[in-house]
Amino acid sequence: MGTANTTAKDPVGGKTKVLITRILLLVFFIILFLLVMLPFYAITLASFKPGADIIKFGLNLDFDLSSMSLKNFVYLFTGKHSYWMWFKNSLILLLVQVVLVLLVSAFVAYGFAAYEFRFKNFLFVCVLLIMMVPFEILLMPMYVLVNDLGMYNSFSAIIIPGMANASTIFFFRQYLTSIPKALPDAGRVDGCTEYGIFFRIILPIMKPSFAAMAILNGMNSWNNLLWPFMVLGDGKKFTLPIGLKTLLTPYGNNYDLLIVGSFFAIFPIFVLFLCFQSYFIEGMTAGAVKG
Amino acid sequence: MLKRFLYSKKVAPYVFVLPFVLTFLIFWLYPLGSSFTMSFQERMMGQQPKWIGFDNYQKLLTDKVFLKAVSNSVIYMIGTLVLLIPFPMLFAVLIDNKFMWGQNFFKSAFFLPSLTSVVVAGTIFRLMFGEMETSLFNQVIGLFGAGPLKPLKSAGWSMAALLIIACWRWTGVNMLYFLSGLKGIDTEYYEAASIDGANSWQKFLYITMPLLKPTTIYVLTISIYAGLAMFTESLMMFNGNNSPKNIGLTIVGYLYRQGIEKSKLGYAATVGIVLLVVAMVINIAQLIMNGTFKKED
Numbered sequence: 001m002g003t004a005n006t007t008a009k010d011p012v013g014g015k016t017k018v019l020i021t022r023i024l025l026l027v028f029f030i031i032l033f034l035l036v037m038l039p040f041y042a043i044t045l046a047s048f049k050p051g052a053d054i055i056k057f058g059l060n061l062d063f064d065l066s067s068m069s070l071k072n073f074v075y076l077f078t079g080k081h082s083y084w085m086w087f088k089n090s091l092i093l094l095l096v097q098v099v100l101v102l103l104v105s106a107f108v109a110y111g112f113a114a115y116e117f118r119f120k121n122f123l124f125v126c127v128l129l130i131m132m133v134p135f136e137i138l139l140m141p142m143y144v145l146v147n148d149l150g151m152y153n154s155f156s157a158i159i160i161p162g163m164a165n166a167s168t169i170f171f172f173r174q175y176l177t178s179i180p181k182a183l184p185d186a187g188r189v190d191g192c193t194e195y196g197i198f199f200r201i202i203l204p205i206m207k208p209s210f211a212a213m214a215i216l217n218g219m220n221s222w223n224n225l226l227w228p229f230m231v232l233g234d235g236k237k238f239t240l241p242i243g244l245k246t247l248l249t250p251y252g253n254n255y256d257l258l259i260v261g262s263f264f265a266i267f268p269i270f271v272l273f274l275c276f277q278s279y280f281i282e283g284m285t286a287g288a289v290k291g
Numbered sequence: 292m293l294k295r296f297l298y299s300k301k302v303a304p305y306v307f308v309l310p311f312v313l314t315f316l317i318f319w320l321y322p323l324g325s326s327f328t329m330s331f332q333e334r335m336m337g338q339q340p341k342w343i344g345f346d347n348y349q350k351l352l353t354d355k356v357f358l359k360a361v362s363n364s365v366i367y368m369i370g371t372l373v374l375l376i377p378f379p380m381l382f383a384v385l386i387d388n389k390f391m392w393g394q395n396f397f398k399s400a401f402f403l404p405s406l407t408s409v410v411v412a413g414t415i416f417r418l419m420f421g422e423m424e425t426s427l428f429n430q431v432i433g434l435f436g437a438g439p440l441k442p443l444k445s446a447g448w449s450m451a452a453l454l455i456i457a458c459w460r461w462t463g464v465n466m467l468y469f470l471s472g473l474k475g476i477d478t479e480y481y482e483a484a485s486i487d488g489a490n491s492w493q494k495f496l497y498i499t500m501p502l503l504k505p506t507t508i509y510v511l512t513i514s515i516y517a518g519l520a521m522f523t524e525s526l527m528m529f530n531g532n533n534s535p536k537n538i539g540l541t542i543v544g545y546l547y548r549q550g551i552e553k554s555k556l557g558y559a560a561t562v563g564i565v566l567l568v569v570a571m572v573i574n575i576a577q578l579i580m581n582g583t584f585k586k587e588d
Contacts, residue, residue, distance in 0.1 A: 018390055021388075021390045022390045022391070022392060025385060025388060025390060025391050025392075026391075026392050026393075028385070029385075029386065029391075029393075029397050032382070032397075032401070033397060033400050033401075036400060036401055036403070036404060036459065036462075036463070037400070039404070039412070039416065039419065039459065040403070042415060042419060042427065043411075043415050046418075054418060056423065057423055057425040057426070058418055058419070058421030058422075058425055058426025058427065058428075058429075059415065059418035059419045059421065059426060059427055060419075060425055060426060060427045060430055061427060061430075062425070104310050107307055107310065108307060108308050108310055108311040110307055111303075111304050111305075111306075111307025111308040112307075112308065114304075114307075115303070115304035115307070116304075117304040117305065120304075123308055123311070123312065123315075126311075126315050126319075127311065129319075130315065130319055132516075133323075133567065133570075134516045134517075134519070134520040134566075134570065136520040136522065136543045136546070136563070136566070137323075137326070137520075137563040137564075137566055137567045138319070138322040138323060138326060138563065139543070139546060139547070139550065139559075139563065140326065140329065140546065140550045140556055140559045140560045140563055141321075141322035141325040141326045141329060141560060141563075142318065142322050143550070143551070144325070144336075144556060145317075145318075145321070145322055145325070147336075160318075161314065161317075161318040163310065163314065164310040164311040164313075164314040164315075169311060193298050194298060194300060194303035194306075195298070195303070195306075198307070219406065222408070223407075223408030223409065223410070225408065225409055225410055225523050225526075226522065226523050226526075230551060241408050241409075241410040244410050244411070244414065245410055245526075245527070248414065248417075248527070248530045249530070258414060259414075262410075262411040262414050262415070265408065265410075265411055266406065266407050266408075266411055269406045269407075270403065270406065273399075273403070273406060277399055280402070280406075281398075281399075281402060281467060284402070284405060284464060284467075285464060285467045285468055285471065
């Protein structure tokens with residue numbers, strides 16, 4: 001919302017005013033920027049400090065080169081600990097979840113977007129209903145159900161309930177409604193089956209919308225704590241968030257690993273973010289598309 | 292024959308939506324239904340359930356710890372509404388200003404915290420709010436001649452700490468919501484207002500705010516749910532579900548304590564139902580007050 005202050009009557013005064021506005025805005029946002037970056041700076045700094053210091057002094061911005069070293073990083077990469085196992089578990093879970101959620105949700109979304117059928121509107125209301133009700137409410141019955149189905153302590157307890165993901169279906173359906181109906185019809189003329197049309201014609205042109213949803217679902221998978229924590233009992237299956245959480249007790253050299261490990265859990269995401277910024281922003285704010 | 296059936300144009304739509312229908316029935320409707328039944332049962336993990344009528348509800352509504360959890364969650368939710376709607380909106384308006392330098396840089400920078408998990412954010416803030424004299428928190432209040440304090444043992448400070456995490460992680464995202472809302476506002480409105488001699492503040496009040504209403508309602512709705520369902524932030528901040536005098540206990544935290552830690556599944560399910568009802572009532576009231584259900588005029 002710009003006010004046209006640079007009027008012809010007072011060019012010099014207008015210019016100074018603009019400059020002052022620019023500088024005030026900039027100063028304000030730089031202060032805000034520093035506040036936002038502060039926790040990142042603190043954790044980066046702490047990753048060079050011995051864990052014992054963190055336990056003793058807490059997290060602060062003291063910059064003391066004499067106590068700082070690369071020891072934590074060396075320990076992270078060469079020490080005996082479970083960090084990379086957690087990392088690997090999280091990575092596998094992320095890959096499987098993203099691929100399955102995208103495929104299954106796109107499949108469902110195409111059904112909603114391309115056809116007219118009985119109960120269609122009713123079923124779509126169900127999609128919205130799932131998006132509206134927080135998952136936490138269902139924690140107890142879901143926990144019982146997963147136990148009854150014999151999925152406790154298995155990744156399937158995390159993967160299967162989330163495959164047809166409501167928000168992803170919603171987003172894809174929105175995207176697919178813009179695809180002209182002539183396209184599937186052309187496929188039918190060429191002798192494609194209904195499913196062939198989806199896999200050969202629709203799926204390839206959906207690619208642009210995949211990036212945003214891959215990021216949204218990937219982020220959710222990578223950062224998910226509560227549900228995996230409840231259903232994965234075996235330490236060998238722990239994901240990175242669960243593993244890091246177990247380190248939060250100040251015993252042994254846990255804090256050496258906790259800090260540098262936390263740093264390393266966000267580092268790859270930041271690198272990805274720098275490369276695919278617009279997709280990240282599109283994915284993470286997808287909810288408001290047609291809010 | 293079966294193949295012909297499955298491949299017909301009449302049946303195909305149902306095949307397409309089948310994965311959703313199954314997910315909906317098995318992992319949503321059934322659990323929701325069993326949540327209701329469980330709330331009328333005394334049920335321990337692996338034991339035969341016993342019907343007890345409304346006992347769970349009766350017990351819950353007089354359960355002091357539960358009421359404490361509800362008040363914590365509601366205070367937290369109100370706090371996030373007060374902090375995470377007006378400020379991101381203001382920042383969005385300021386950053387959208389044509390005199391602003393480095394818009395994209397700031398947008399991306401403010402977005403970064405939302406990429407960190409609750410575990411990492413919780414760890415960082417827990418240690419920044421440490422009770423040692425040298426923790427960042429005590430250093431900062433030391434500048435004002437106060438302290439040292441034990442912030443995570445005080446109800447006020449730990450609520451503040453939880454709200455600070457929320458602000459840190461979500462200000463940038465909400466700002467982006469408002470920015471995309473601002474993009475949809477026709478600049479002609481502002482030009483017309485300028486001709487009528489409106490100042491920037493009046494334009495914000497009479498043009499920007501009303502036209503951002505759909506975005507605001509969206510952010511409000513998700514914030515109410517997220518605020519009431521908050522748990523993991525508190526779990527990380529207090530390194531477990533047991534905070535001193537339950538200052539960090541939330542509704543979902545109580546559900547978790549009863550269901551997982553004490554395996555009282557029936558009682559925990561009741562907590563879930565109450566949460567559902569509270570969240571629905573608040574949100575429906577909010578949507579009615581905002582006129583969402585009215586016909587477009």
